[in-house]
Amino acid sequence: MARSEYRGGGGDEPTRHWSIVIRSVIRRLGVAVAKGAGALLLTSIGLLLITFLIGHASPIDPVLRVVGDRASVETYNATRIEMGLDKPLPQQFVRYVGDVLQGDFGKSTNTGRPVLVDLFSYFPATLELATLAIIIGVFLGIPAGIGAAHWHNTWVDHSTRIVSLMGYSIPIFWLGLMGLRIFYARLHWVAGPGRLDDIYLYTVPVWSNVMLLDTLRAGNLDAFENAISHLALPVGLLAFFSLAYIARMTRALTLEELSKEYVLTARTKGAANARVLWHHVLPNIAAPLVTVVALSYAVLLEGAVLTETVFSWQGIGLYMTNALFAADMQAVLGGTLLIGFTFVLLNALADLLSTFLDPRLR
Amino acid sequence: MRLICSMALLMSLLTQTVFGATPKDMLVVLKNIDDIVSLDPAESYEFSGAELLANIYQNLVQYDPADPNHVRPGLATRWSAGKDGHSIEFVLNPDARFASENGVRADDVVYSFRRVVHLNRAPAFILTQLGWTDANFDEMVKKTGDRTLTVLWKGDLSAGFVLNLLASRPASIVDEKVVATHETSGDLGNTWLQQHSAGSGSYQLKLYKPREVVVLEAVSTSSAGAPKIKQLLFKNVTDGSTQRLQLESGDADIARDLGPDQVAALKAGKDITVEAFPQATVHFLSLNQKSEKLRNPAVWEALRYLVDYDAIANQLLAGQMVVHQAFLPSGFAGALNENPYKYDPAKAREILMKAGIKNLSIDVDLVNTPRFLNMAQSMQASMAKGGVTLNLLPGTAAQVITRYRARKQEAILFYWRPDYFDPHSNGKAFAYNVDNSDTAPQSSATWRNAWLVPDLSAKTMTALAEYDADKRAADYREIQRIVQKNSPIIVTFQEASQVAVRSNVKGFKVGPTPDLIWYAGVSK
Numbered sequence: 001m002a003r004s005e006y007r008g009g010g011g012d013e014p015t016r017h018w019s020i021v022i023r024s025v026i027r028r029l030g031v032a033v034a035k036g037a038g039a040l041l042l043t044s045i046g047l048l049l050i051t052f053l054i055g056h057a058s059p060i061d062p063v064l065r066v067v068g069d070r071a072s073v074e075t076y077n078a079t080r081i082e083m084g085l086d087k088p089l090p091q092q093f094v095r096y097v098g099d100v101l102q103g104d105f106g107k108s109t110n111t112g113r114p115v116l117v118d119l120f121s122y123f124p125a126t127l128e129l130a131t132l133a134i135i136i137g138v139f140l141g142i143p144a145g146i147g148a149a150h151w152h153n154t155w156v157d158h159s160t161r162i163v164s165l166m167g168y169s170i171p172i173f174w175l176g177l178m179g180l181r182i183f184y185a186r187l188h189w190v191a192g193p194g195r196l197d198d199i200y201l202y203t204v205p206v207w208s209n210v211m212l213l214d215t216l217r218a219g220n221l222d223a224f225e226n227a228i229s230h231l232a233l234p235v236g237l238l239a240f241f242s243l244a245y246i247a248r249m250t251r252a253l254t255l256e257e258l259s260k261e262y263v264l265t266a267r268t269k270g271a272a273n274a275r276v277l278w279h280h281v282l283p284n285i286a287a288p289l290v291t292v293v294a295l296s297y298a299v300l301l302e303g304a305v306l307t308e309t310v311f312s313w314q315g316i317g318l319y320m321t322n323a324l325f326a327a328d329m330q331a332v333l334g335g336t337l338l339i340g341f342t343f344v345l346l347n348a349l350a351d352l353l354s355t356f357l358d359p360r361l362r
Numbered sequence: 363m364r365l366i367c368s369m370a371l372l373m374s375l376l377t378q379t380v381f382g383a384t385p386k387d388m389l390v391v392l393k394n395i396d397d398i399v400s401l402d403p404a405e406s407y408e409f410s411g412a413e414l415l416a417n418i419y420q421n422l423v424q425y426d427p428a429d430p431n432h433v434r435p436g437l438a439t440r441w442s443a444g445k446d447g448h449s450i451e452f453v454l455n456p457d458a459r460f461a462s463e464n465g466v467r468a469d470d471v472v473y474s475f476r477r478v479v480h481l482n483r484a485p486a487f488i489l490t491q492l493g494w495t496d497a498n499f500d501e502m503v504k505k506t507g508d509r510t511l512t513v514l515w516k517g518d519l520s521a522g523f524v525l526n527l528l529a530s531r532p533a534s535i536v537d538e539k540v541v542a543t544h545e546t547s548g549d550l551g552n553t554w555l556q557q558h559s560a561g562s563g564s565y566q567l568k569l570y571k572p573r574e575v576v577v578l579e580a581v582s583t584s585s586a587g588a589p590k591i592k593q594l595l596f597k598n599v600t601d602g603s604t605q606r607l608q609l610e611s612g613d614a615d616i617a618r619d620l621g622p623d624q625v626a627a628l629k630a631g632k633d634i635t636v637e638a639f640p641q642a643t644v645h646f647l648s649l650n651q652k653s654e655k656l657r658n659p660a661v662w663e664a665l666r667y668l669v670d671y672d673a674i675a676n677q678l679l680a681g682q683m684v685v686h687q688a689f690l691p692s693g694f695a696g697a698l699n700e701n702p703y704k705y706d707p708a709k710a711r712e713i714l715m716k717a718g719i720k721n722l723s724i725d726v727d728l729v730n731t732p733r734f735l736n737m738a739q740s741m742q743a744s745m746a747k748g749g750v751t752l753n754l755l756p757g758t759a760a761q762v763i764t765r766y767r768a769r770k771q772e773a774i775l776f777y778w779r780p781d782y783f784d785p786h787s788n789g790k791a792f793a794y795n796v797d798n799s800d801t802a803p804q805s806s807a808t809w810r811n812a813w814l815v816p817d818l819s820a821k822t823m824t825a826l827a828e829y830d831a832d833k834r835a836a837d838y839r840e841i842q843r844i845v846q847k848n849s850p851i852i853v854t855f856q857e858a859s860q861v862a863v864r865s866n867v868k869g870f871k872v873g874p875t876p877d878l879i880w881y882a883g884v885s886k
Contacts, residue, residue: 059757061764066399067484068407069763070781070805075482111572112400112556118572177603185607192613193604198390198595202569202577312599314574322396322573325758 028355036348040341045097047340051333052093060327065109083109096333105337106330110323115334118319123338124209125195126308126315130300132235137242138293144243145250149258150277160247167244172237176310179233191229193312200226234311238304242296249292253285287358294350298343383612386886387592389867392599392608393618396573402555403534404477407484409779412531412876414576414596419534419561420586422452422471423525427871430783430878431695433525437466437535437562437585443521444512450521454509458585460537461559461566468505473538475503475513477550485532488781492524493517518827520834523784530782531877536560564589564882574598578881590869590885609634609862615886616870617862621732622680628862636862638681639872642691643779643857644788645683647741649724649850651812653772656724660717662850666703667710669854670744678736686856688842689778689792693874695831696785696838698846710748723751727765728775730756737855738775766810767803777857778807783875785838786826792851793841794819807851818844 063080071079080086084095099106105115148160184192191197195211196204200223207214212231215224257263258281266276305317316335323331384390397408403415423433423441438452458466478486479494493516494502502514515524527533536551537560544554551560559567564586565578576596580589597614599605605617606624610631620628629636647665649656671685688698714722726741728734735756742752752773757765765771780787795808796819808815818841825837845851859872869883 059764060760061767064763064767065760069767070407070487071484072482072487072490073803075484075486078482109399110396113572121571177607180604180607185611188611192608192611193599194597197613198388198597199385201575309601310604312597312601312604314571314598319573326760 025356029352032348032352032355035351036344039348040344043340043344044337047336048097048100048333049093051336052096052329053089055327055329055332056089058327060325062109062327062329065326065328096330100337105334108323108328108331108334110326110328110331115330118331119316119334119338121209122314122319123316125313126301126304126317128210128212129231129234129238129304129307129313129315130297132231133238133242133300134293134297136235136239137246137296140239141243141246142250142289144247145252146254146277146282148247148251149254150273152255152258157251160251164244164248164251167241171306172241172304173306173310175240176234176237176307179237180310183233190232191226193310195227195230195313196223197226197230234307234313237307238300242300245296246289246292250285250289253288253292254281257281257284283357287354290353290357291350294346298346301342301346302339384615388595389591389593389616389881389884389886390595390597390614391616391618392605392614393596394600395576395596395598396600398572398576400483400552400556401559401567401570402483402552403474403531403536404481404550405483405485405552405556406531409876410596413879414567414578415531415534415561416563416877416879417565417578417594417881418559418563418567419536420458420563420584421529421533421535422454423529425526425529425783425878427873427878427880430693430874433529436529437471441525444514447521448516449512449514450524451506451510451512454511455585456509458562459583460540460562461581461584462537462540463583464537464539466509466535466562467538468507468509468511470535470538471511472503472505473541474535475499475533477536477541477552478532481550481552483552485530485781488527488530488532491527492519518823520827520829522829522831522834523786523826526782526784534561537562562586564880565594568593584882587882589882591881594881606862609864612864615864615867618859620860620862622678622682625681625860625862633865634862635865636860638858638860640684640691640693640874641779641857641859641872642693642783642874643777644686644689644691644853645737645775645777645855645857646689646807646851646853647726647773647775648807648811648852649773650769650771650810651814651850652769655722656773656850658717658719659848660713660719661722662848662852664710664713664717664719664748665745665750666852667706667713668745668748668750669703669741669852670705671701671703671854672705673744674737674740675855678740679733681860682733682858683737683855684858685854687853688846689788689851689853690785690838690842691780691788691856691874694780694783694785694788696825696835696842698839698842700843700846702846705744707744707747710750714749720749721751722749723753725753725755725772726775727755727757727762727771727773729759729762731759734775741775767805769800769810769812774811776807780875783878785834786822789822789825789838789841792845792849792853794822811850813850 063076063083067075067079084092108115108118111118144160148157151157183189204214204218204220204223207217211227215227263276263280266280302317305321308315308318320332320335395410398410399408400406401411401414403419406415421436422438424436426432426434437454437458439455441450441452443450454466454468460466476499478489479499480496504512506512540560541551541555544551546553557570562584564581564584566581568579569577575598578594580592582588602619602621602624605620606628608614609617625636628634651657675683675685685701686692687701687703690697692699726738728738738754742754745752766774778791791806792808795806795813795815798812798814821841825834825841828834828837861872863870866886868885873879
């Protein structure tokens with residue numbers, strides 16, 4: 001109704017309307033970018049400082065990772081100085097931030113490579129997994145949640161709730177191992193742990209570190225098919241867990257909207273159920289849903305350590321966990337910055353999308 | 363319609379039957395390779411690194427796989443000890459070639475040893491025991507011809523001991539002509555060698571992706587022997603259950619890090635054999651002498667009767683531990699294979715009562731892996747029956763080592779693996795400590811448990827200098843008996859490595875130390 005009222009003006013009205021919308025979009029985009037950049041800067045510095053302090057309070061001596069526990073005192077002391085650990089903490093922090101600003105994230109003691117090289121190597125593995133999982137989670141979770149709310153207290157609702165509950169309560173490593181045992185070891189339907197079979201893994205040129213892209217770029221369809229087969233189980237598993245969260249949140253949001261007066265009014269006016277859902281409820285829950293999906297995606301991008309362990313998937317979660325256990329501070333700080341950046345970016349995107357999706361914010 | 367077709371295509375891809383089988387000319391080994399820090403022999407000090415380097419590089423002399431207490435020719439075809447008792451002259455094999463096809467020269471040997479001393483990384487202490495420093499190096503390792511050189515040392519060391527050091531990993535010989543071209547900022551090629559190779563062994567490093575994979579490629583011209591398998595692929599699979607599934611599915615040939623459950627399950631299956639190989643690692647419970655309540659020898663003796671050795675070795679960690687109560691592992695020259703202590707809580711109570719010790723409570727640091735947790739929980743239960751309370755303090759390996767190195771633990775459940783195949787590596791760890799001060803840190807179990815032993819240290823140094831092999835072995839047996847009877851370091855077990863191998867793989871053996879695992883003789 002509201003839309004038809006807007007469109008009901010004279011000939012110049014639509015043009016003026018769109019010019020207002022475009023100006024509004026540009027203004028909001030500018031504000032969002034400025035806000036995002038500010039938030040990113042503040043968050044990064046805060047994250048770095050906290051991680052740095054926690055790292056140095058850790059009861060682990062990072063020098064031992066490099067020299068082992070049997071090196072001579074001379075070797076130990078020389079390495080400690082080489083790592084800059086003999087300097088006062090504030091000086092170490094300032095030096096690190098200075099290096100980061102120049103694009104130098106330091107060298108990981110765990111891998112012996114520059115941290116930036118590691119991040120470019122491990123993050124795409126997680127990105128590939130998380131992106132596919134969230135796409136499936138969204139496409140199945142949102143309809144399931146809406147269906148559960150629409151058919152509230154029927155078998156559809158109960159089934160969705162049971163599936164959601166399973167997603168929350170079953171340990172992911174157990175489900176992963178069961179999946180491998182059944183679909184990989186017994187039925188041979190999917191490939192096993194790792195990202196590609198050995199015969200492809202070291203022959204496909206690395207371009208983006210996203211296997212689906214790299215195999216396609218190499219024109220190697222067998223390897224592409226193999227990559228899908230390797231992705232099937234871990235993606236399915238993570239999709240199941242994000243689906244459970246998204247479906248539960250969608251159901252709750254939909255139920256809340258369905259109980260509001262405007263829905264009752266629409267129904268009183270004779271609007272069909274489908275119309276109520278598509279034209280009234282969905283536009284109103286779209287904005288909070290975007291936040292839910294963004295949050296789910298961000299959590300997946302942090303890296304699912306257990307999934308990565310079970311599937312030997314060298315992603316950012318496993319990289320960060322190993323770095324933490326070995327007090328590999330350069331790697332921990334670099335990874336924290338990347339994850340912080342990802343969170344802020346997704347939040348900013350979610351805010352921006354919400355602005356356009358929420359009728360009250362337009 | 364397009365969407366339906368796409369989905370159908372995706373489902374058909376996903377539900378195709380995927381059969382695993384490794385190629386005939388490739389050996390796929392599943393192993394936790396997270397520990398690798400560097401693949402430069404002058405820097406590498408990790409178990410996985412040692413295993414790889416043993417297949418990539420050769421030394422002047424090599425440990426004999428049949429009996430690692432002796433060395434056999436490596437890049438040197440012959441050698442002779444000098445009359446001065448402080449030198450050995452080596453003659454190099456004229457046919458020896460590096461993977462680059464460069465011939466092996468005396469210059470390469472001098473360069474390789476100089477790198478170790480100059481870079482002064484983790485394993486440098488193994489060679490600097492010979493009295494080598496940056497300042498005197500030119501006088502200690504001398505090229506005497508294109509393929510001859512003399513190695514000298516300072517101190518009272520037997521030639522046999524020196525040969526054992528020269529067979530250890532840091533004494534690997536690198537190709538100077540190749541490495542020198544990759545030197546940056548005077549690092550003697552260290553940065554490059556961390557992820558590349560320049561050796562003369564049966565394999566060369568083809569690909570190294572940290573924490574992911576190592577691929578070695580056969581060098582058919584190596585004087586170490588032409589390998590039967592073209593490629594070795596070490597995949598970093600840290601989870602034992604995942605290793606089992608991949609092995610069963612035929613996607614791997616060998617699984618190296620399996621737990622007791624996985625081993626039991628694999629033993630029941632066809633096409634896979636499980637073998638246990640004794641390792642040179644000994645496990646112990648040690649009591650820090652900085653804690654006054656743990657200084658009484660009655661406590662040391664009582665605790666020896668409060669470990670349920672059989673339950674741990676035969677039930678909890680069946681196949682992974684063997685009862686062994688002396689510091690030299692079985693297989694080493696001079697190893698003492700007597701296990702005089704049995705679980706006897708009544709006797710322990712009596713010893714403690716006689717010494718007037720009541721309500722003894724001990725904090726024990728341990729690594730939080732299933733193996734150590736199982737052992738510690740068993741000890742906690744068995745010691746409780748003798749009136750001793752163990753408070754377990756599990757932590758990550760890095761945490762535990764940090765505390766142990768700083769001597770902050772009250773007691774620790776830990777292990778020791780020799781740095782090189784010679785009894786002195788363990789002798790120095792368990793029976794040598796002449797300076798107990800905090801300002802003189804040592805890596806030995808004696809120093810880290812603040813156990814000062816000047817008399818025993820003198821015996822250890824005498825054994826080190828002994829030329830006669832039989833007399834030397836007898837010396838070590840005597841030293842072990844002393845430590846076994848009266849010390850705060852209670853040696854309990856010797857480790858075994860259980861490996862699952864697909865039955866088409868032949869000739870794979872795990873040596874007692876990681877640098878005694880050779881792949882050149884493995885076939886499929």
